[in-house]
Amino acid sequence: MVMENQASNEGSALRILDATKSFPAPDNVARNVALNATTLSVAAGEFISIIGPSGCGKSTLLRLIAGLDVPDSGELWVGNDRITGPSAERGLVFQDPNLFPWLTVSRNIQSGLVARGLLQRKRPEVDEFIRLVGLEKFAHAYPHHLSGGMAQRTALARALINHPRVLLLDEPLGALDAFTRMRMQDEVLRLWQARRTTMLLVTHDIDEAIYMADRIVVMTPHPGRVERTITVSLDRPRQRNSPEFLRLRGEILDLLHLTGNAGESANGKSGKNGLLEPEPAAQSL
């Protein structure tokens, strides 16, 4: 089991102020606005889930926070520092595992330590993280040999070993079977609780969003923006089949359905019981 003992690296707060990012549209004339004037604040150590249909700018938002892309306008802040480029403080697990094909699983997982010159000091952690993601038997295999789920777990371990203050997860559990997925969810939660890392998890799975998050950010496309944020005030550890969980799940489905078909208000009972509290998108903490 991985290490709660190394203290340090508490999570950092994030502030995204009016960030806009556009790309050249395929016709090369118009601009495709991937993220439109988005404002979002995340408290230090908060767990955020981001849900929304394909193409609504979830990955774009994470890349901006990671510092891999620069917004057209607006600002991003982590703690008291403006984000100007990538840093090991902000880890990102990509939608594709993107393992280095020339390195074995264990060397892929080490690569963050090697890059920062910490391998000598932290070598024992490599084995701990290999065990965490259950790849002991494949430690010396090349990515070529891994299934999609194994590759994703390797990518997760590679980001976790750096103990970032902010961890950005772009559907990292998407390719896993239901059982492994639930186990990895609990491991991620355990790491989060142990280190109070700030987490942003993109997912298409509403159950996963509710199970993991303090707050759920719902995004919509054309242009990509934050539609609303929903605070999940269930006690942890959460029961996936508790009545409150299921009720919240139904309400979010209704809400997504609503946002998907503007004007239609089939089941407008949100917020009635206090579990679901829709908030304005530009809410600040």
Added chain:
Amino acid sequence: MLPIGQHPVSAVPQIAKEQLENPALNPPAAPGARWQTLLSVPAATLVTLAIHLCLPNNEPANEAGLYSRFLAGVLAVAILADGVQFLWSGLKRWMRNMCPIFAAAILTLCGWELITGVLHWLPLPYFPAPGAVLQSMVDDRALLLDCTWHSLVLLLSGYVLGVLIALVTGVCIGWSSHMRYWGMPVLKVVGPIPATAWIPLAMVLSPSAVFSSIILIALAVWFPVTMLTVSGIANTRASYLDVARTLGASRWYLIFRVAIPAAMPNIFVGLFMGLGTSFLTLVVAETVGVKSGLGWYVSWAQGWAEYGKVFAALIIMAAFFSTIMTVLFKVRDRVLGWQKGIIKW
């Protein structure tokens, strides 16, 4: 980054290698045919030997049955190998694969002898029979060995020098757009000139023929290796670099631990192409400049109209170059083991 087209040749060595190893493309002989396979080499050797001994041919008097003894030796080794192959499965597999090739090679010798020594279809001092070539090879072995050694030293010095310079220039031009702006025009203008075209200039400028030959070989290697290194580095998948950046990679790490490994398959294509051009340049440089080496030996023997020696040197050259090629293949398999997914410990 400026997109640089993947070189069309880039897949060639891989494909060649896969075809060699892919059992579907290279089916093992049917089990029933196995004893025929094993007997093919002794049978071919016997036929060749019989033709050599029985048909009238005008052997040089001093041959003293050398060729017959050579064939008898081959026959003995073939029969011995057939006898012991049951004991060692590696040898068995190798023989099952290689026997038809060896048999064909020996039959080629037989055909050569028929055409030259027996039927006299080809004019004589220019096309000696295999026996005469073998005799020349044995008679002149000391000089041939010395020439092979000189060729090896010259080739390796030039090749290693060229590769080292090419890797440095290739990585610089591939990585930095500033370097690319100034470097690419030079590469595009100077690179395609065949290295051998510089020979007149090199002879004037350089104090020693050996030194100028090394420079020419290095130049011949430099262009393809640089070109493919540039294309490999510049085409490194952006997502690998992104991942490394979010892991806290320095520029050093991005270049040496991400871009260069990602470019390795391309770099090896360049190394193979460079090896080809270096062989060519070596032989030409030895022919016109350096007074040693296999290239020099061929033209020297030709000057004395000793065509047996010419053929002997050509055979040695073939073995020499293909051995070096094989070594590079082995190195590639080791370095690029991750591509095939072979686990190496």
